[in-house]
Amino acid sequence: MSVAKQFTGDERGRYVRAAQRLRLPFWDWAKLPLETADSFLRVFADQEVLVSTPTGRANITNPLKSYVFRPNEDHSFMNANETARRPNFAVSGILQLRADLWAALSSAQTYPDFSTEARLDGASKGTKSLNPSNLEAIHDHVHVLVGGHMSVVSQAAFDLIFWLHHTNVDRILAIYQAVYTDEWVSQSVEAASSMLYTSGTVTDGNTSLQPFRSRAKSGFWTSNALRSTRALNYTYEGLGEENVTSVINGLHTAGTSVAGPDHEVLGGLAKKTDEVHCSMLRLDDGQAAGPQIKLTKHFASFQLDAGALNGSFTIFLSAGTSTRPTPRSGGRVEA
Numbered sequence: 001m002s003v004a005k006q007f008t009g010d011e012r013g014r015y016v017r018a019a020q021r022l023r024l025p026f027w028d029w030a031k032l033p034l035e036t037a038d039s040f041l042r043v044f045a046d047q048e049v050l051v052s053t054p055t056g057r058a059n060i061t062n063p064l065k066s067y068v069f070r071p072n073e074d075h076s077f078m079n080a081n082e083t084a085r086r087p088n089f090a091v092s093g094i095l096q097l098r099a100d101l102w103a104a105l106s107s108a109q110t111y112p113d114f115s116t117e118a119r120l121d122g123a124s125k126g127t128k129s130l131n132p133s134n135l136e137a138i139h140d141h142v143h144v145l146v147g148g149h150m151s152v153v154s155q156a157a158f159d160l161i162f163w164l165h166h167t168n169v170d171r172i173l174a175i176y177q178a179v180y181t182d183e184w185v186s187q188s189v190e191a192a193s194s195m196l197y198t199s200g201t202v203t204d205g206n207t208s209l210q211p212f213r214s215r216a217k218s219g220f221w222t223s224n225a226l227r228s229t230r231a232l233n234y235t236y237e238g239l240g241e242e243n244v245t246s247v248i249n250g251l252h253t254a255g256t257s258v259a260g261p262d263h264e265v266l267g268g269l270a271k272k273t274d275e276v277h278c279s280m281l282r283l284d285d286g287q288a289a290g291p292q293i294k295l296t297k298h299f300a301s302f303q304l305d306a307g308a309l310n311g312s313f314t315i316f317l318s319a320g321t322s323t324r325p326t327p328r329s330g331g332r333v334e335a
């Protein structure tokens with residue numbers, strides 16, 4: 001806002017209004033980039049960007065490319081003084097994310113199954129069926145695909161791409177909610193210990209989400225208080241549509257077709273609004289607008305300790321001959 005107010009003439013009003021409406025932008029990693037086949041979007045990769053400043057157009061160092069650590073910040077990871085990523089964001093990864101996301105959104109899962117991979121632990125104890133198409137796992141995959149600082153929990157948020165990624169996760173959750181209006185956080189037992197709860201703690205929609213304080217009496221936000229993004233005064237494009245399933249089918253069909261030119265790769269700003277209408281159709285009620293697609297998915301399930309290697313890892317599984325190089329020891333194995 002302070003920068004917006006430095007503009008003069010007509011531009012001042014325009015930038016002040018924009019600053020008032022500004023919310024975090026999202027990066028829709030499930031859309032194929034239009035501009036280049038096998039790399040990060042230019043907005044993340046270019047060294048410099050041309051921006052309007054109160055004193056005219058100027059090239060500045062691109063803040064979305066990397067974050068330069070300040071002297072008092074611990075940048076011992078990779079011994080780098082700025083954040084780094086893998087050289088490109090492979091199209092094969094995008095296709096996988098796209099298919100997984102579409103499967104997760106269209107498979108009519110309960111909220112706990114859709115939202116977290118912790119339920120997979122429950123499955124091992126015979127309490128729940130196994131469904132690997134969940135948002136947390138898809139989200140993890142993006143962290144690993146981006147690589148570098150983004151693949152390490154304690155470092156990830158230094159890279160600004162983290163915030164655009166997480167806004168997209170928030171948007172996907174909002175899309176799920178718009179379709180599955182009756183589904184929500186239910187009582188569950190924490191599978192693993194975290195900063196706040198030891199494993200075995202029972203949590204539900206009224207559990208406080210520390211450290212996120214709210215002005216309400218409880219002192220902290222709860223899932224129930226945040227059931228609608230309206231509580232925080234924002235929404236996403238398409239969620240006010242009569243039929244949000246057509247939005248899903250339009251954006252994330254299981255096929256491999258490239259998104260049309262009308263699809264912005266870097267999504268629009270989340271809009272500020274006071275009114276959102278969410279009377280949506282279920283994908284499975286036969287009224288969905290999209291084409292009927294029959295999918296066969298093959299799942300391989302592994303049980304392992306996610307913290308075993310003290311960081312992210314990837315398991316490559318190949319049917320037939322692997323086209324992947326053998327992972328180096330100490331290199332990437334996959335998650």
Ligand SMILES: N[C@@H](CC1=CC(=O)C(=O)C=C1)C(=O)O
Pocket residue numbers: 139140141143144150151152153154156157306311312313335
């Ligand atoms: N599989 C990784 C992915 C990852 C998730 C994150 O949330 C993160 O911040 C960084 C990396 C992990 O859980 O360690």
